[in-house]
Amino acid sequence: MAAKSITTQPSxxxxxxxxxxxxxxxxxxxxxxxxxxVFWTIAAFIYACIPKQKQHFxxxxxxxKTLCRRCRYFSDNHYLKCALHxxxxxxxKAVDCRDYCPNSKTKSVE
Numbered sequence: 001m002a003a004k005s006i007t008t009q010p011s012x013x014x015x016x017x018x019x020x021x022x023x024x025x026x027x028x029x030x031x032x033x034x035x036x037x038v039f040w041t042i043a044a045f046i047y048a049c050i051p052k053q054k055q056h057f058x059x060x061x062x063x064x065k066t067l068c069r070r071c072r073y074f075s076d077n078h079y080l081k082c083a084l085h086x087x088x089x090x091x092x093k094a095v096d097c098r099d100y101c102p103n104s105k106t107k108s109v110e
Contacts, residue, residue, distance in 0.1 A: 066094045072101040 068074045068090050073083045082089035084099045 066090055066092075067097070067100055067102075068094050070103055071097070072103045073099065074103070 068082060069076075071082070074081060074089065075083070080086055082094075085094065085097065088094045088097075
């Protein structure tokens, strides 16, 4: 009896009779990876910047035109801005304050 030699291939390789899968050259692979990184960097930048711009413009309000800063009872103190009406100082409710008394130390700005 003659011994037969059997050649086996690993299960993850293609048989010799079938053409192999064409792979990308190294330069094309690098181009694909760099393009992917650039695309996601631009996308992340746009995502981070656009909502902040919208939020900035929508929350911007002009300060109310009050005379509080020129009033005798106004103090530029964070805890107590006005001695008579601390809750309404520098708000829209303070536009027509009945207790307004001009401070003699400040110059009137017209």
